[in-house]
Amino acid sequence: MQATRVRPNGWEWLSWLYMRVSAVLLLGLVLGHLYIMHVINSTDTIDFAFVAQRFATPFWRVYDLLILVLALSHGLNGLRGIVNDYTRPGGGWRLVWNVGLWTVGLVFTLLGALVLFSFDPSAFARR
Ligand code: HEM
Secondary structure, three states: OOOOOOOOOOHHHHHHHHHHHHHHHHHHHHHHHHHHHHHOOOOOOOOHHHHHHHOOOHHHHHHHHHHHHHHHHHHHHHHHHHHHHHOOOOOHHHHHHHHHHHHHHHHHHHHHHHHHHHOOHHHHHOO
């Protein structure tokens, strides 16, 4: 199988760099998430009121969106690299996989952003 060429400053080099940068960012964000949600708080205290208070300001919504976007794009881009190892450049299977990976990425990023930014605790209180 022909290996994918990696030119400095080319798309594949940027993708390689992105895997490292997103991994470092994810490490910090995920450790912060674990500490806050599972060390100083626990599933006994995390309820609707906890989430409503957490999402009262945009900070935690943006924090959670960053984890979603970075983890999803990191995972899908890693999978794209694996697909490149097993498919021919310019071939049909590589195209099918790329369309699938981009579709999954865009749909779940939009869904996640919609959930995070449309959450309105007062809408439930009015019921
Ligand atoms: C703190 C979280 C994470 C860290 C520190 C991390 C770190 C890394 C690093 C450094 C690489 C590059 C390895 C290489 O190219 O040799 C990598 C690749 C990869 N990561 Fe992550 N990762 C994290 C989370 C995730 C998550 C959440 C997923 C899946 C949703 C994921 C899926 C992948 C995949 C599929 C690859 C490509 C593996 C390959 O090329 O063989 N990672 N990760």
